[in-house]
Amino acid sequence: MHQSRAIRNIRLGIKNLMLHKLRSLLTVLGMVFGVGSVIAMLAVGEGASREAMEQIRKLGSNNIILTAVKPIEEEQGTARSGWMSVYGLLYEDEQRIRETMPAVLRTVPVKHVRKEGRLGERAMELRLMGTTPDWFDLVSRPLVAGRTLTQMDCDRQASVCILTEHGARRLLATEHTIGQPLRIGGDYYKVIGIVRSEQSSGSIQTPDQNVDAYIPLNVARARFGDISIRRTTGSREMKLVELHMILVQVRSIDQVESTADAIRSMLKRFHKKEDYRISVPLALLQQAEATKRTFNIVLGSIAGISLLVGGIGIMNIMLASVTERTREIGIRRAIGAKRRQIIVQFLIETIVLSTVGGLIGIVIGMTIPWVITRLAGMPTVVPAYSIVLSLCISVGVGIIFGLYPAVRAAKLEPIVALRHE
Numbered sequence: 001m002h003q004s005r006a007i008r009n010i011r012l013g014i015k016n017l018m019l020h021k022l023r024s025l026l027t028v029l030g031m032v033f034g035v036g037s038v039i040a041m042l043a044v045g046e047g048a049s050r051e052a053m054e055q056i057r058k059l060g061s062n063n064i065i066l067t068a069v070k071p072i073e074e075e076q077g078t079a080r081s082g083w084m085s086v087y088g089l090l091y092e093d094e095q096r097i098r099e100t101m102p103a104v105l106r107t108v109p110v111k112h113v114r115k116e117g118r119l120g121e122r123a124m125e126l127r128l129m130g131t132t133p134d135w136f137d138l139v140s141r142p143l144v145a146g147r148t149l150t151q152m153d154c155d156r157q158a159s160v161c162i163l164t165e166h167g168a169r170r171l172l173a174t175e176h177t178i179g180q181p182l183r184i185g186g187d188y189y190k191v192i193g194i195v196r197s198e199q200s201s202g203s204i205q206t207p208d209q210n211v212d213a214y215i216p217l218n219v220a221r222a223r224f225g226d227i228s229i230r231r232t233t234g235s236r237e238m239k240l241v242e243l244h245m246i247l248v249q250v251r252s253i254d255q256v257e258s259t260a261d262a263i264r265s266m267l268k269r270f271h272k273k274e275d276y277r278i279s280v281p282l283a284l285l286q287q288a289e290a291t292k293r294t295f296n297i298v299l300g301s302i303a304g305i306s307l308l309v310g311g312i313g314i315m316n317i318m319l320a321s322v323t324e325r326t327r328e329i330g331i332r333r334a335i336g337a338k339r340r341q342i343i344v345q346f347l348i349e350t351i352v353l354s355t356v357g358g359l360i361g362i363v364i365g366m367t368i369p370w371v372i373t374r375l376a377g378m379p380t381v382v383p384a385y386s387i388v389l390s391l392c393i394s395v396g397v398g399i400i401f402g403l404y405p406a407v408r409a410a411k412l413e414p415i416v417a418l419r420h421e
Contacts, residue, residue, distance in 0.1 A: 014352060024353065027317045030310030031357025031397070032364060035390040037306050039365025039382060042296060044372065047380035049292035059281035062105075063138055064248040064260050065207055066093075066267075067277045068241055084227075087275035088241035096270075097248060097263060103255040108134045109217060110207075110245035113224050115185040117213060119171045126167060126213045128184060130220025136195070138247045139207055144168075146178045146193030154216040161189035164197040166210035182213075187223060189215060207245060256282045304393075310357065311397040314350055318405035322346070343406040350402025351395060358394030362387055 018024070059065065068088030091109070098107045111130040116123055129135075136148040144165050153160050161182060163171070172180055172191070180191045197208045230237045248263065250256045260280045267276055332342065366387075369380035 023317060027313050027353055028357040028360070030313040031307070031354050031394050032310075032361040034304075034306035034308075034310040034397075035358045035361025035394050036364035036368065037302075038304070038390045038393070039362060039386050040368040040372075041302065042386040043365070043369035043380045043382045044378070045292070045295045046383050046386075047369070047373075047378065049295065050381055051379050059206065059279075060138055060140075060249070061253055061282045062250050062256060063281055064250065064256065064263065065279040065281070066246040066248065066263070067207075067279065068244045069275055069277045071273045071275050084238040084240055086240045087273070089243040089246055089276055090270075091242050093267065093270065094243060094246050096266060097246070100266075101259060101262060103250050103252070103259045105249045105251045106134055106138075107249070108132055108138055108247040109243050110135065110247070111217060111220050111224075111242070112212075112244050113220070113228055117167070117171055118183045119180060122171050124167065124170045125211065126184060127209055127211050128161075128220065128224075129208075129212050129214045130217040130224075131214060132217055135214065135247070138249055141195045141197060141208070144194040144196060146191070148193055148195070149214060149216060154218055157216060157219050157222065159187060159189045159219065160192045160215065162193040162195060162214040163191060164208070164210055164212050165194055166197065167213060168194045184213060185223075189213075207247065253282060256280060307393055307397055310354075310394075311401040314353055314398055315401040315405060317353075318346060318350055318402050319408070321349070322405050322409040339411070342409050343403075346406035346409050347399060347402050350398040350406070354394045354398025354402075355391075358391045361394065362390060365390065 066089055070085065070087050094107050094109045097104055108131060113128050113130075115126055115128050117126040131149070132154060133149040133151055146162070148162060149160070152158075161184065163182075168177060168191075171182065177194060178191060181188045182191050183189075197210050197212060198206045226242050227238060227240050230239075248259070250259050257280065260278055260283075264278055267278075268274075366382055369382055372378050373380050
């Protein structure tokens with residue numbers, strides 16, 4: 001009984017709306033653009049934030065990254081030919097962190113130097129990274145072929161190297177990948193493995209690059225030393241840097257920030273100038289999550305204005321409908337229709353308008369991010385909650401903004417309504 005009455009009311013509401021097709025369509029467009037913009041904006045924001053947070057997670061939530069940085073005064077001093085710039089992290093820094101801080105699980109010292117890699121006629125500039133086998137545990141990258149460094153390679157001071165996929169494609173394009181003798185600088189290294197690397201994005205700088213080639217740290221120290229000389233036209237730049245980077249793995253996430261503060265205090269005590277930078281991926285992750293929440297609130301608020309405009313359009317059209325149908329309302333009231341039935345009838349019409357607009361808006365809102373991803377290559381993610389939230393809001397807007405016209409229609413006196421022309 002009640003179900004058939006509800007179906008009849010819905011059909012009647014749709015019939016009344018179809019009497020003014022263009023007006024109903026224009027009213028629906030407000031909800032369409034409102035819902036579509038909510039979903040599209042949240043999808044763009046979610047995609048950007050997820051990409052940033054994924055890059056931060058790959059740096060390791062338990063890791064602390066120390067990087068050697070040339071101070072400003074050293075930058076000015078190297079302008080003079082023959083001036084040696086001394087800065088950066090020390091072997092003793094890595095030893096002190098590893099031996100004196102109980103929260104530290106392990107440390108990975110890194111030394112790098114720019115050298116040309118050559119295989120036959122192919123050549124490219126590489127960043128030769130001297131490190132330990134633990135690097136590949138802390139900086140987790142997929143292994144494409146071969147293997148990574150082992151402790152045996154370090155003990156034997158083996159002339160082996162691991163390339164990134166980018167470097168392998170440039171140097172080993174038409175050759176067998178593993179086992180090739182690659183000339184780097186004045187020495188030959190056997191390629192034993194290939195790994196993928198991540199591209200840095202914005203302020204999120206990954207410790208690896210596409211042009212990296214990894215060799216044992218003791219081999220890098222023995223062959224290249226700590227002093228590097230770079231000759232340019234009319235000048236010569238000399239640098240003395242023991243370590244360019246130290247990766248620190250902490251036992252527990254809860255100890256990361258306190259350990260970073262302890263390392264900062266220790267380095268400040270043993271370094272006269274601030275020739276280092278400390279990056280804490282966990283802090284970056286927390287900051288990115290807070291930024292994401294703020295970003296979503298801002299985008300949601302902007303898109304919510306569109307829904308508000310759509311709601312005002314619904315109220316406007318329903319108030320006009322009440323005025324046009326005053327005589328109809330009077331007849332229904334005269335033959336026994338209750339005020340509740342009049343309210344329900346007008347609310348059904350507003351809900352139909354807002355629901356249809358919401359459903360069309362969902363389709364458009366899901367299409368826009370797909371188009372953005374296809375054309376601009378920008379990652380977008382349509383969160384499920386945005387679809388449910390947008391539909392609920394659109395229906396809610398229809399009820400809220402349709403309630404006043406419905407109550408106004410129900411309050412019309414039958415005698416007055418019947419006299420209306």
